[in-house]
Amino acid sequence: MKWKIRKCPTCGRYTLKVKCPQCGSDTVVAHPHRFSPEDKYVKYRVMIKYPHIVMKLESQSGYTAEGQ
Numbered sequence: 001m002k003w004k005i006r007k008c009p010t011c012g013r014y015t016l017k018v019k020c021p022q023c024g025s026d027t028v029v030a031h032p033h034r035f036s037p038e039d040k041y042v043k044y045r046v047m048i049k050y051p052h053i054v055m056k057l058e059s060q061s062g063y064t065a066e067g068q
């Protein structure tokens with residue numbers, strides 16, 4: 001079977017869905033061996049447009065300040 005892995009250009013999440021389950025953006029088909037050189041700038045663009053999403057992602061990935 002062929003999975004069409006898709007990627008959210010907004011938050012970078014991989015999904016099989018047309019809409020990102022995380023931020024609701026339209027996803028694009030990901031090309032595993034042809035990452036766009038733009039990819040590394042996505043985070044910065046996202047930060048400008050959706051700072052709350054980036055903050056949420058960072059908190060989810062265990063990026064925490066000392067203590068709680």
Ligand SMILES: [Zn+2]
Pocket residue numbers: 008009010011012013020021022023024025
């Ligand atoms: Zn997303």
